[in-house]
Structure formats: C-alpha cells, structure tokens
Amino acid sequence: MATAKQEIGNGNGSLKYVGTRPWRPDGVDKVTGRAKFGADLSLPGMLVGRVLRSPHAHARIRCIDASKARALPGVKAVVTRDEMPEVPSQWVPAGEVQVNYRDMSQNVMAREKALYDGHAVAAVAATTAAIAKQALDLIEVDYEVLPHVIDVREAMQADAPVLHDDMFTQGVEPTPETPSNVFKKVHFQSGDLDKGFAEADIVVERTFTTKPVHQGYIEPHAVVASAGEDGQCEVWCCTQGQFTVRAYCANLLGIDIGNIRVTPSEIGGGFGGKTVVYLEPVALRLSQLAGRPVKIVMSREEVFRASGPTSGGAMTIKMGATKDGKITAAKAWLAYQAGAFPGSPIQPGCMCVFAPYDIENAEVEGYDVVVNRPKVAAYRAPGAPISEFAAEGVVDEIAKKLGIDPAEFRLMNAAKEGTRALYGPKFGPVGCIETLEAARNSEHYSIPLGPNQGRGIATGFWFNIGGESCATINVNEDGTATVIEGNPDIGGSRASIQLQAAEALGIPPEKVRPLVADTDSIGYTFLTGGSRVTFATGMAAIDAAGKVVEQLRERAAKIWDIPVEAVEWEDGYAKPSGSNAGDFEPMSMAEIAAQAGKTGGPIAATASINAQGAGPGFGTHVCDVEVDRETGRVTVLRYTAVQDAGKAVHPSYVEGQIQGGAAQGIGWALNEEYIYDKDGRLENPGFLDYRMPVASDLPMIDAVIVEVPNPNHPYGVRGVGETPIVPPMAAVANAIENATGIRMTDLPMSPPRLLEALDNGGANGGS
Amino acid sequence: MSSLRFEAPETVEDAVRLLADADGEAMPLAGGTDLLVQLRTDFVRPGLIVDLKRIPALMDVTVNGDDIRVGAAVSGATLGKNKAVTSAWPGVVEALELIGSTQIQGRASLGGNLCNGSPAADSVPALIAAGAVCEVAGPNGARSVPVEDVITGPGQLCLGPGEIVVSFVMPKPPPRSGDAYLRFIPRTEMDIAVVGAGVALTLDEAGVCTHARLGLGAVAPTPLLVEDGAKALIGTKVDDDALANLAAAASAACNPIDDKRGTIAYRVKVAGVLARRAALIALERARSNG
Numbered sequence A: 001m002a003t004a005k006q007e008i009g010n011g012n013g014s015l016k017y018v019g020t021r022p023w024r025p026d027g028v029d030k031v032t033g034r035a036k037f038g039a040d041l042s043l044p045g046m047l048v049g050r051v052l053r054s055p056h057a058h059a060r061i062r063c064i065d066a067s068k069a070r071a072l073p074g075v076k077a078v079v080t081r082d083e084m085p086e087v088p089s090q091w092v093p094a095g096e097v098q099v100n101y102r103d104m105s106q107n108v109m110a111r112e113k114a115l116y117d118g119h120a121v122a123a124v125a126a127t128t129a130a131i132a133k134q135a136l137d138l139i140e141v142d143y144e145v146l147p148h149v150i151d152v153r154e155a156m157q158a159d160a161p162v163l164h165d166d167m168f169t170q171g172v173e174p175t176p177e178t179p180s181n182v183f184k185k186v187h188f189q190s191g192d193l194d195k196g197f198a199e200a201d202i203v204v205e206r207t208f209t210t211k212p213v214h215q216g217y218i219e220p221h222a223v224v225a226s227a228g229e230d231g232q233c234e235v236w237c238c239t240q241g242q243f244t245v246r247a248y249c250a251n252l253l254g255i256d257i258g259n260i261r262v263t264p265s266e267i268g269g270g271f272g273g274k275t276v277v278y279l280e281p282v283a284l285r286l287s288q289l290a291g292r293p294v295k296i297v298m299s300r301e302e303v304f305r306a307s308g309p310t311s312g313g314a315m316t317i318k319m320g321a322t323k324d325g326k327i328t329a330a331k332a333w334l335a336y337q338a339g340a341f342p343g344s345p346i347q348p349g350c351m352c353v354f355a356p357y358d359i360e361n362a363e364v365e366g367y368d369v370v371v372n373r374p375k376v377a378a379y380r381a382p383g384a385p386i387s388e389f390a391a392e393g394v395v396d397e398i399a400k401k402l403g404i405d406p407a408e409f410r411l412m413n414a415a416k417e418g419t420r421a422l423y424g425p426k427f428g429p430v431g432c433i434e435t436l437e438a439a440r441n442s443e444h445y446s447i448p449l450g451p452n453q454g455r456g457i458a459t460g461f462w463f464n465i466g467g468e469s470c471a472t473i474n475v476n477e478d479g480t481a482t483v484i485e486g487n488p489d490i491g492g493s494r495a496s497i498q499l500q501a502a503e504a505l506g507i508p509p510e511k512v513r514p515l516v517a518d519t520d521s522i523g524y525t526f527l528t529g530g531s532r533v534t535f536a537t538g539m540a541a542i543d544a545a546g547k548v549v550e551q552l553r554e555r556a557a558k559i560w561d562i563p564v565e566a567v568e569w570e571d572g573y574a575k576p577s578g579s580n581a582g583d584f585e586p587m588s589m590a591e592i593a594a595q596a597g598k599t600g601g602p603i604a605a606t607a608s609i610n611a612q613g614a615g616p617g618f619g620t621h622v623c624d625v626e627v628d629r630e631t632g633r634v635t636v637l638r639y640t641a642v643q644d645a646g647k648a649v650h651p652s653y654v655e656g657q658i659q660g661g662a663a664q665g666i667g668w669a670l671n672e673e674y675i676y677d678k679d680g681r682l683e684n685p686g687f688l689d690y691r692m693p694v695a696s697d698l699p700m701i702d703a704v705i706v707e708v709p710n711p712n713h714p715y716g717v718r719g720v721g722e723t724p725i726v727p728p729m730a731a732v733a734n735a736i737e738n739a740t741g742i743r744m745t746d747l748p749m750s751p752p753r754l755l756e757a758l759d760n761g762g763a764n765g766g767s
Numbered sequence B: 001m002s003s004l005r006f007e008a009p010e011t012v013e014d015a016v017r018l019l020a021d022a023d024g025e026a027m028p029l030a031g032g033t034d035l036l037v038q039l040r041t042d043f044v045r046p047g048l049i050v051d052l053k054r055i056p057a058l059m060d061v062t063v064n065g066d067d068i069r070v071g072a073a074v075s076g077a078t079l080g081k082n083k084a085v086t087s088a089w090p091g092v093v094e095a096l097e098l099i100g101s102t103q104i105q106g107r108a109s110l111g112g113n114l115c116n117g118s119p120a121a122d123s124v125p126a127l128i129a130a131g132a133v134c135e136v137a138g139p140n141g142a143r144s145v146p147v148e149d150v151i152t153g154p155g156q157l158c159l160g161p162g163e164i165v166v167s168f169v170m171p172k173p174p175p176r177s178g179d180a181y182l183r184f185i186p187r188t189e190m191d192i193a194v195v196g197a198g199v200a201l202t203l204d205e206a207g208v209c210t211h212a213r214l215g216l217g218a219v220a221p222t223p224l225l226v227e228d229g230a231k232a233l234i235g236t237k238v239d240d241d242a243l244a245n246l247a248a249a250a251s252a253a254c255n256p257i258d259d260k261r262g263t264i265a266y267r268v269k270v271a272g273v274l275a276r277r278a279a280l281i282a283l284e285r286a287r288s289n290g
C-alpha cells in the first residue's frame, strides 16, 4: 500500500475525480428495472424450493415424517435435519462478529429443537410452487412444546427456560455448573471507578431498554443453487459476501471450497442482514438430492420471522461529572439478546458505549443472552446504537442538570487524537470534536422552537474495519479500464471504487467500469460490512491502478526507447520527463493500450491486501420534534446529521448513507418493534405493522460532511455506512425530553408509550 | 389445486344471479385492493369472483333532488374529482382518499372498504356520520340498509348470499352543515387506523347545533354510530363544554381490544381526542357553508 500515496494520483497532489458526483454506474439499471436481483435468475429445469417453519417458539422435535410429501408427484427432494450433515461446534471470526458453524447449521435447519417461531424444520423442492406448498402441508412434525422466553432480563433469571443445556456462561470465574441462557460475559475496565465517582459532584444512573429491530431491506433473501453430478456447485444469491456464502456452504455441507462458485446478484439492501446464510445451504442440499437447480425466495413474512434483526438490549448506565462539566467516571451494564443462538453484538456494544468521550475511569460489563427469537444478524454498526442510546441519554441528563449546553458539555469531554478508548487503542486523528462543532455552529442548532417542540443532540461512534480485499484492473484495447472487485454494492461502493481507480489512473470515471465478480473471478475478498469497502477495497483498487500505471510507463518507455524512470504519468498520459522532457508528445492510455500487443501483451494488474488502519467514524445529529400531547405522536420537524467521512469520495452517496442511517434510526426510535403473543409467535411479520418510517414521516435529512483525513488511506477515506445509525435514537429521545421534560428510557417511543408517560407525568413504564 | 372462475357481468341482476347460484364460495370484486391481497395470502379461497366494475349502477355518481348517490365501486381517484360530492361531504371524500397510496386510490372503493368488514375501515365512520344508507340488491330483491348496520363483526356483514351493495345514498346537506374525518396512525401513510372518528353537524342561523352524528372506527368489533356524541352537540354552540362532552361520549362508547396496533387505554383516550378535533373541523366547515 505504501506505493499508492506517492507514485500515483494526478501528480499535483490535489484530487481531480475523488470528491466529484458523477452518475453511479449501477444507477440507470436500477431505476429502469433492468438490474438483476436475487429472485430474477431462472435456469432450465429449475425447481421451486419452500421451507417449512416451526410455529412454536420453543419445542423439542420428536419426529418428522415427510413420507407423504416425498410421495407427492412433482416433489423432487425433501430436506430435514436427517439430510443435513451434523456440524461440530467451531467459532470462526467473521468481521465484526464471530460465528459458530454448528449453530449456523442448526439455524438453517433445526435439529433437536425448534428455538423460535419461524425456525426452519424442513424444506422441499418441487416442480411448481403450488406442489411445493402442498408438500409442506403434508410434512408431519411431532413437537413437544416447551416453555419459552422472549425478554432478555427474564432469560437471565435462574428459573428461565433454558434453550441450550450445554451453555455454561463464559467469562465468569468460576465457570457455572448449571447451564443458563447467558452465553458469555464481556468486561472492560480502565482507571479507578470508585475514585472517579468520588470526584463527581453529580451522578446519574438510569436503566434503558431497546427492542430488536429488523434491517428492513426491501429485497427478501433469494437463492438459486445448482449442484452438478461431478460435485461442482453454483450458487446465485443476494448477499453482502459471496466468499462468506461459499465458506458457509462448504462448511455446513462438507464440500471443498474450490467446488463451489458463488455469484452475487444485485442487492436490494442488506444493512448487515445479508452477511449470513439461511437459504443457500438448504437450496444447495436440495439441489444435490434432486439433481436439478433449486430456487428459494423468502416471503416478507419469512424475512421477519426467520432472518436476523439486531439485538434488543437492557442497559444500566451510571455516570458522574464535576460541576464544571468534566465526566469523572462511567459504568455500563449491558445485556443483549442474541436470539436463539449465541453471538449478539455485545462486544462492539461494550467497545463503543463511551467511545465519544475521554473518560479516565470507566467500566463496562456486558452479557450475551439467548432467547426464543430469530438469531440476530449484523445491522449497521452492530451493537453500538443500543448502548450509545443509553449512554447519550445519561450524558444529556447530566448536561441539563449542570446547566451546560449539551453540545458544549460533549465538547468538553470529547474524544480526540491521543484519547485511549476503553477497549484499548489510542485514537489517531478523529473527527469527534469537528462533528460536534459543526452541529453546534449549524443554523439548525440555534433556530427558535415553538410550543411542544424540542431539540435533541447526540453523538455516535463506530470503529469501522478494514480487512482482506482484492481488485483487478484490466486495461482495454481502447484505453478504457475495468475494475473487478469482490464486494456486493450495498451503499454506492461501485461508484467510490470507480472514482478511486479513475483518480489513481488519471482517467475520467466514465472510462472505468466497475464490476462485482463471482468467487472464481476475483481473489478472496471479505464481505461488504464494517464500512470497509470504500476504504479497503478502494485501496486495493488504488494499488492495482498503481501497478497498471507502472506497466503503462514501461510500455511508453519501450515505445520511446527511453528509461522507464524518464517517463512520468500525469492525468492519464505518459510524458517524457527529466532530460527527456519534451522529446515526445505525451501518449494517452488509449494509445499505449492500442499497442499493448506489440509492447508485451495485455496490460492488467491485481492487488491483494489486508487493509489496516480503518479510521474510526464519529457523527453528531441534531433533531427537532413536536409532540402531540393528546395522542403521544412525535413528528420529526427537522434533522441535521453531521459526520466525519475522512474524505467523501462521492459526496452524494456519503450523504445518502448519512440520510439512510438517520432514517432507520428514527424508525428504531419511534415505532419499530417485534410484537410477540403469549405463545411466542410473532404478530407483526410485515411492513404494515412492523412500522418502519415511510417517506412522508421524515423531513429532509440535512447531511453535513466533515473531513478529517484518515492517514492510513491515500485519499484519507474513512468508512461512513454505519456511524449514522448510532446517534438518532438518543437524538430523538433527547428532543422529546427537551419538549416535554420526560425522559423516555424504553424504545420504541411509540404514541401509546409516550402518551402513557405524559399522562403519568414521569418516566415511561418499565424503567 | 382448486380452480378459480372469473366473471364480469354488466347488470346488477346478472351479478346477483352469478353470486347466488355459485356452488362454492363466490365473492364480488370491486377495486380488489383487499381481495387480491387476501387471495395471495390464502386468507380467502373463493371458487368464483364476480367483477362489479362493468355495472353502470356501481360506477356512477348521481345527484337526484335531495339525494346524492355514489356507486359502490367508484374509486377514490374518481370520487375525489367529483365536485358535487366533495363540496357536500368533504369528510367522506377525505376518508376514502386516506386509503393507501396513489396506486391504491385508482381502485379502492367505498363498497369494498365497507364490505371487507374491517372495524378499522377508514371511510365507514365518515359514511356513518354522513347518514349514508346502502342500496342493497339480492336474489330476494332490493333493500336499504344504514351503513352502521352493515358490519356485524370483524369480517362479518348483514348481507345474505348473493347480496351486493349497489350504491350509497347520502342526503344533500342543508346550509350551515359540515363534516370531517380524522384517523390516528403512528405513521403518516400506509397504516391501519388505530382510531378513526367522523363527525357531521348542522347549525342554525344562531350557530346552535341542530343535527349531529358521530361515527367511530377501530374501537370496537364494528364501526360505531355514537348516539351520545350527537346528544352532546345538539342544542349547543359546539363550545368547549360540548366538545368535552362529545369526547367523553366517544371514549365511553369504545369497546376496543389490546392488540399490536394499540392498547385499550390508548384507543379509549384517543377516540375522544379525535372526535373533538374532527368536530372542530366540521364546525369550521359548517360556519363557512352559511
């Protein structure tokens, strides 16, 4: 990577294409309907797959009799636990989280027990959808219904129904002798908490809860899988990581990785929820048994019942500060619902909870707790929005009690370069202060409010990741270029990679065509997640471009018969330099490409990197609300979201990320929740009653980009996709408090909850 | 797989005959914005669908003397453009126009909204407030049924086999009349009413209320006509006390359930709030219709 900075670019140090706003390469296809999404592929002889799901929240599966389904004409294969290999427990790192192959296997197809309403228990492949559906009705599952638990705090009680009888809490000494629903305890500590609280003039302690919320991607999960007689397998699906799907299918079904090729489709949203597998291994197994391709597409109801939301959490935050506004100590107790299998984002939740602040004495204790709900999956900054919602509420309350402006109070304690984060590292250059200042100085922050209106501010942090990426650049005969990379584009990354490659090559972005390739057409690339793609894969593309420029200079040198050192690359042209300056007319990329055959063959290069030094992301949001005191309805009047992007490669798509995160966060704050009946069945598996905001619910989200360059990227890029979902819940809650004097501690702050709190004149129920 | 027959008759008589003579379950189709969704999710499995949209009587809007007649299958988009109805009963039109989106408006009808049988149907409280009466045709002839009597329980109607709603008849309102409908949803669009309230009222020259009707939705197993609501307003100048009494009457009439869309306590309280707010709009309209 060291090559990138000095040797490439347009020569004069300023950026020509990075920072501009051309049309996105995938835009026209998306608005005209030409883009091919997960469900759009059809193959000859393809069968329709359907999944049978448990109607029970917790039940032992005594017996599954699929004989009638197998006998139904048109049914070509049935898969139950008996057709799926038994996979041993093995934890493997997966970006921001860890996954266990045994749990994953049991999540895609239940084994001894069904652990949530919607848990897959069988699947069929048939010649038509109608036959597949009929076949599901013919499968007899004998369930022994068991007591279930939905709530995280109830699940931690000693008398709670236990989901896994081999789960003995990790991270506590001594390891308990009885199994429980607490998978592990996480602990971080720094300084001296007692001393810190003793120094405080004011201490605030509050308990908060949040509900699991779904990523709400518009495109349901969809897959076509085809297993050939020779063992070669092909999978087409909508995913955030084709290499992840390949590894998971290989491990779950005992297939060599080299025998599986996964092609990602265009993706209709993921937000972290498409980093796991549900249908892919099942479809592939069905295809192996049927000898024909199998397509499975989830309904929206299945998406809600069986695919990952993020955790709900229960949190207690205690924080102390001096009269003059210095936070002296902070303590957090966090419990996150993992769903039916361990692996909530409790770790990142603990890492991020106090990260926006420089606090000497702090302690965080976190618990990963299983409950009878679908296994959680990543969702934008997994874990951070939950804990930071709680912490930012307490920060706000302290500021209010001290009579200090909430932005000023945050600025007085803000993390900066050199601040040591509770989880270990010292921050490099970060933009926490810059986003706070931009928010405080915004016009929005000082416009007057009307009756029943309130303003809230909140800051959020997400660490962002780098990781493994490959990129290949092929120079075409006419001097255009193709960048091949391996990250499904969920947030405009094709545009940002195109721009970075164009910058490094010195040619206009419209001459660079980005392509997201299948697993056999590009080297291993970690999935699209952790806000890593523009940073890491962008850097791989810059590296590949650097190698291409190297070759272009060599070819020009050959044509001119001068040393390569005497050829410089500027604005897409080779130019003789030094003592040869002016000897020849500059030669364009097109001219060099046209002669490539004669000068050594095709011009192409690949870079493979493990990108380190992702720049952490800070954002500060300001929200105005109006509260209808008679109905509890909250209207978001105005919203400004400031974020440090390091360098906004394509500002429009950075703004899009900021707006999208804010919109999702407002939904999380106000209305989104899973509603279970007393039997643990999900009552609102659809967008009608799972109330994500619609366009008319939101004002224009004003996105403000701040640029504090990340020194570890040639153009200064930081990830931007996740941070914007961290501040909104607290910004909205703080605004409601400002409007009504009531601190809402439980999400969602839906009209019935807020009205109840208003009528009781105090904190809302549950806290 | 069972088969599904589709017919599109051009007269009321043919429609009634097809529905009455069918072997299995037969269902009329207006805009299909409820029916098609229910078909796709297997909520209903009819053997025969009878499209009503080719029958002129169901697609017309006519004004005859003192009556306004709206065909049961007229879409929201069409009714919204009808000057006679929008000026006479703006609350009814607004209620119908609240349904769904632009796409849904091209299809959704008053007849479908009522005959789907939902206690939360948006246009129904407004129709009740307007005093609308359904003209029903069936194998045993025609009859008239007040809107508030049509729905007998969630998804249940007083219509017999083969009976369809042909049209809604509303009186031409006298001078100084106004109506309004408000619903509460947590979002701004694409949601089902947690509470709906329709109010119609008429004032005399002195500004005293001489006639009033209150319809409520989503607060009981069926949409409600709240007689005590009318009593609270009639004989008053619709002042704060009268409005408070109206709100109390609305809340008292509620018999809701706790469900995913709202709690009992919430619905009871908000029914009163919306009744009062709707009455204020109706009052404003009545005063400007002098």
Ligand SMILES: Cc1cc2nc3c(=O)[nH]c(=O)nc-3n(C[C@H](O)[C@H](O)[C@H](O)COP(=O)(O)OP(=O)(O)OC[C@H]3O[C@@H](n4cnc5c(N)ncnc54)[C@H](O)[C@@H]3O)c2cc1C
Residues within 6 Å of the ligand: B027, B028, B029, B030, B031, B032, B033, B034, B035, B036, B037, B052, B072, B073, B098, B099, B100, B101, B104, B107, B108, B109, B110, B111, B112, B113, B114, B115, B116, B120, B121, B122, B123, B163, B164, B165, B166, B190, B191, B192, B193
């Ligand atoms: C996206 C969306 C949003 C929606 N939003 C709302 C909303 O905000 N508020 C709301 O109230 N509803 C809403 N709905 C429901 C629906 O659009 C309305 O109830 C609409 O008025 C139904 O009218 P239709 O003409 O489409 O009825 P159809 O679907 O054609 O019929 C509905 C039912 O009535 C029967 N029927 C139809 N006409 C007659 C007749 N003349 N005589 C006897 N029976 C008849 C049918 O057999 C069927 O059972 C929504 C639906 C969708 C899909």
